[in-house]
Amino acid sequence: MTDMRKLFKDILSTKGVKGIMLFSFSGDLIFKEFISPVNGEPGQRDWRFFIESLEDMRETDLVFEKGRIYIRKTEMGYLVVLMALFVPIAMIRLNCDILLPAIRQSKPDRGFGRFFKKK
Amino acid sequence: MIKNVLLVDDDSEMLHALKEGFKKYQESFAVVLAEDGLQALERLKSNLISLVVTDLKMPHMDGFELLAHIMVHYPDIPVIIITGYSTPEMEQLAREGGAVGYIAKPFLIENLARQILTTLRKESEGGTLHNVSSGMFLQLIEMEQKTCTIRLEDKTSHKKGILFFNEGELFDARVNNMQGKAAAIEIFSWDAVNLSIQNGCALKENKIQSDLQALILEAMRQKDEDQPEEVPEGVMEQMEQGEEAPADLLKKLKERIENQIGQQCGLEDLYQDEFWDNRVAQLSKTGEFFHFGRLMLAYIDKGDTNDYILIPGGKTTVITVDPKCPRDKILRVISE
Numbered sequence: 001m002t003d004m005r006k007l008f009k010d011i012l013s014t015k016g017v018k019g020i021m022l023f024s025f026s027g028d029l030i031f032k033e034f035i036s037p038v039n040g041e042p043g044q045r046d047w048r049f050f051i052e053s054l055e056d057m058r059e060t061d062l063v064f065e066k067g068r069i070y071i072r073k074t075e076m077g078y079l080v081v082l083m084a085l086f087v088p089i090a091m092i093r094l095n096c097d098i099l100l101p102a103i104r105q106s107k108p109d110r111g112f113g114r115f116f117k118k119k
Numbered sequence: 120m121i122k123n124v125l126l127v128d129d130d131s132e133m134l135h136a137l138k139e140g141f142k143k144y145q146e147s148f149a150v151v152l153a154e155d156g157l158q159a160l161e162r163l164k165s166n167l168i169s170l171v172v173t174d175l176k177m178p179h180m181d182g183f184e185l186l187a188h189i190m191v192h193y194p195d196i197p198v199i200i201i202t203g204y205s206t207p208e209m210e211q212l213a214r215e216g217g218a219v220g221y222i223a224k225p226f227l228i229e230n231l232a233r234q235i236l237t238t239l240r241k242e243s244e245g246g247t248l249h250n251v252s253s254g255m256f257l258q259l260i261e262m263e264q265k266t267c268t269i270r271l272e273d274k275t276s277h278k279k280g281i282l283f284f285n286e287g288e289l290f291d292a293r294v295n296n297m298q299g300k301a302a303a304i305e306i307f308s309w310d311a312v313n314l315s316i317q318n319g320c321a322l323k324e325n326k327i328q329s330d331l332q333a334l335i336l337e338a339m340r341q342k343d344e345d346q347p348e349e350v351p352e353g354v355m356e357q358m359e360q361g362e363e364a365p366a367d368l369l370k371k372l373k374e375r376i377e378n379q380i381g382q383q384c385g386l387e388d389l390y391q392d393e394f395w396d397n398r399v400a401q402l403s404k405t406g407e408f409f410h411f412g413r414l415m416l417a418y419i420d421k422g423d424t425n426d427y428i429l430i431p432g433g434k435t436t437v438i439t440v441d442p443k444c445p446r447d448k449i450l451r452v453i454s455e
Contacts, residue, residue, distance in 0.1 A: 039410045053401035059420040062402055063450060065412030069405065082409060089447060 004031045007102055011095045016084035018067070024077040027051040038082065054078055061089060072096045074103045120247070120272050120279075120313050122148045122169035122239050127159045127185065128201070129177040137172075140228035147236060156180025160188065164296050167270070167279035168196055170238055172231065175202040175209070183216060190217040193293075194321035195268055195281065197238050201226065242270060245316030252311065261287045261331050268317040273309040280306040283322045289334070291326040299326050300334065307338035369436070372453070376438075379452045385444025387425055388437075395427075395435040403431060416450055428453065 005012075008020050012035055019034035027048035054060060060071040063085075070081040070092050081092055124141075128134050134152050141150050151166050153159040155177045162168065171189060175182035186198050197219040202209065205223035213221050220234050245267055248256065260267065264287035272279045280294035280302060292303035327334075369389050376384050403414040417429040420442065428449065430436040440449065 039408065042408075045408065049401050050405050053398040056421050057419050058422045059418075060402075061418040061446075061450075062406060062414060063416040063418075063454065064406040064414055067406070067409065067411035069409075069411070082411075 005033060007099055008033065011081060011092060011099075014083075014087060014091060014095070016087035017092070018082040018084065020082070021080040022074075022077060023047055023051055023080065025051065030077060034082075051078060059093075070096075072100070074100055076103055079103070120243075120270065120315055121146070122242065123151050123166050123279075124148045124235055124239075125151045125153060125159060125162055125166070125168045125171045125173075127153045127156065127171065127173040127177070127182070129154050129174065133174075137228065137231075141232060144232055144236070148239060156182070156185040156188075159185055163189075163193060163196075167281060167294070168193075169242055169270070170235060171196055171198045172201060172235070173198060175200060175213075176204060183212070186213065186216045186218060195283070195317075197241075199231070199234060199238070201231070242268075242317045243315035245318045247313070247315040249313045251314065256314070257282070257289075257307070257331060257335070260284050261289075263287065266318070266320050268320055269314055270317070271306060271309065271312040271314040274311040274313065275309070278305075278309075280309075282306060283320045285320045285322065285325070288325060289327050289329075289331050290320060290322045290324070300329060303327060303329075303334050304338045304341060307335045308342045372436075372438075376449060376452050380445060380448055383445075384449060385441030386449075387439040387441060389439075390437055391432075391434040392437045393434055395429055395437060399429055399431045399435050415454055418446055418450060 004022070011017055011020060012033060018036050019032065019038060021029060021042060022031040024030055027046070027050070029043055029047060032042055054071060054073070057071070058073050060069075062069040062071070066085070068083050068085055068087065068089065070083065070089060072079045072081075072093075079096065081096075083092065126134055126137055128137075131154060134154070138150050138152065141148070148169070151162050151168065153162045156173075157179045159171070159173065160180070163171075171185075173182045173185055180188075182200060182202070186200070189196055189198055198217065199220035199222065200213045200218045201222045201224060203224040205221075210221045219238060222231060222234070257269075260269070261284075266285050266287075269282045269284065270279065271282070278294060280292065282292050282303065283290040289303060291299060292306055294302045294305050297305060369391075373386065373389050376386055399414065399417065402417055406412065406414050414431050417427075417431075419427040419429065421427070424442075425439040426442045426444070426446070428438040428440060428446075430438070430453065438449075438453075440446070
C-alpha cells in the first residue's frame with residue numbers, strides 16, 4: 001500500500017484532486033486514497049456495474065456539474081481519479097502516462113516467490 | 120441580530136404562557152421551546168441559542184443536569200433557573216453550578232424578561248457591526264490580539280454562528296451541528312455578515328489549533344470548488360430535456376463546434392444512439408455517489424479509429440471525433 005501511495009503521490013498532490021481509487025477488472029477496490037473527505041464509504045459500495053460499464057474503454061473523462069472523474073485502464077484494472085472542475089486534465093493524463101509502466105511492474109508476482117519469504 | 124432564548128419546562132401551559140408573554144419583546148429576542156433537558160440538547164444543536172431559561176424538576180434530564188451539560192459544552196451560554204420548589208440550598212447549588220439567575224415560581228413575566236434583556240445585552244457589549252466581510256474583520260481581531268466572543272449572522276442564508284477568540288487566537292467555532300475547524304470554515308465562507316462582539320471568552324482550551332489565515336484561505340478554496348460552473352441554457356440542455364433531439368439541434372451543435380474551433384476540430388459524426396444509454400446511466404450514478412451532481416459530458420477513448428463524446432439525455436447524443444482532436448476545447452465549447 002505504501003508503494004501505491006508513493007506511486008500516486010504526484011497525482012494526489014495536484015491541487016483540486018480529491019482522491020484516487022484502483023479497481024480490479026472484476027470490480028474489487030484494490031487501493032483508495034482520499035485527500036478530502038468524500039461522500040459515503042467507497043469501500044462498502046458494489047462497484048461491479050460501474051466497472052462493467054467501462055468494458056473496452058481505454059480512457060474515460062466524465063464531466064459532472066460539480067466535479068470531474070478521469071478513468072484510465074491499466075494492466076491491473078481501472079484507475080479512477082476524482083477531482084474538482086478546475087484541475088488541468090492534461091496534467092492528470094500526463095501523470096497517468098508516466099506511472100502506467102510502474103503499475104505494470106507492481107503487478108503481483110506470478111512465480112513461486114509469492115509463496116515464500118525473501119531472505 | 121435577533122437572539123434566540125431557549126425556554127425549557129415540562130409544564131407546556133407554562134411554556135406557552137411565557138411564549139405569549141414574550142411576544143412584546145420579539146424585536147429583542149425570539150423563543151425556542153423544549154419540554155425537557157433532552158429536547159433542550161437537540162434545540163441547542165440545531166439553533167444558535169444566546170440564553171437558556173430552564174425549570175429544575177423535569178423528566179428524562181432535569182435542570183441541574185442540563186446546566187452541567189451547558190457549562191461543559193456551551194460555556195458561552197448563560198442559564199437562568201426558574202423553579203417551583205425553591206429552597207436556599209437549591210439556589211446555592213444552581214449558582215455554584217454556573218447559573219447567572221435564579222427565579223422562584225410564581226414570578227412576573229416582566230421580571231424574567233428584564234433579567235433576560237440585561238443578560239443578552241452583555242452579548243453585544245463590545246459593539247455590533249452590519250454588512251461586513253467576516254474574513255477581513257476577523258483578521259483585525261487577530262492583529263489586535265483581542266479576547267472576545269463574536270456572534271455572526273450570514274446575510275444570505277441567515278445562518279448564525281459563533282467564534283471564540285483568546286488573545287487573537289481562534290479557540291473554537293460553532294454553527295448548527297458543526298463545531299471546531301469545520302464550523303470556522305463555514306463561517307469564513309460567508310460574504311457579508313452582521314455581528315456582535317462580547318468581551319471575554321468562556322473557553323480556556325484551543326480546540327482549533329490552526330492558523331486563522333489558513334482557515335480563511337481554505338474557506339475561499341472550498342467556496343470556489345462548490346461553485347457549480349454556470350452553463351447557460353443552450354443546445355445541450357435542450358437535448359437533455361427532449362426525448363429525441365431534432366436534426367436541426369444536432370446541426371446547430373455541429374456548427375457551433377466547427378465555428379469555434381475550426382475545421383481541424385476533428386469532428387466526424389453526430390447522432391443519437393440508445394446503445395450508450397445504460398452505460399451513461401451507470402457513469403451518472405458514480406457521480407451522484409460522490410455528490411458531483413449531474414453528468415454533463417463523457418469523453419471515451421476505446422482505442423478505435425474514433426473517440427466518442429457522449430451527452431446524456433432521453434437518448435444519448437454521440438459525437439464521434441478524431442482521437443487527435445483538441446478534446447478539452449471541444450468539451451468546453453459543448454458545455455458553454
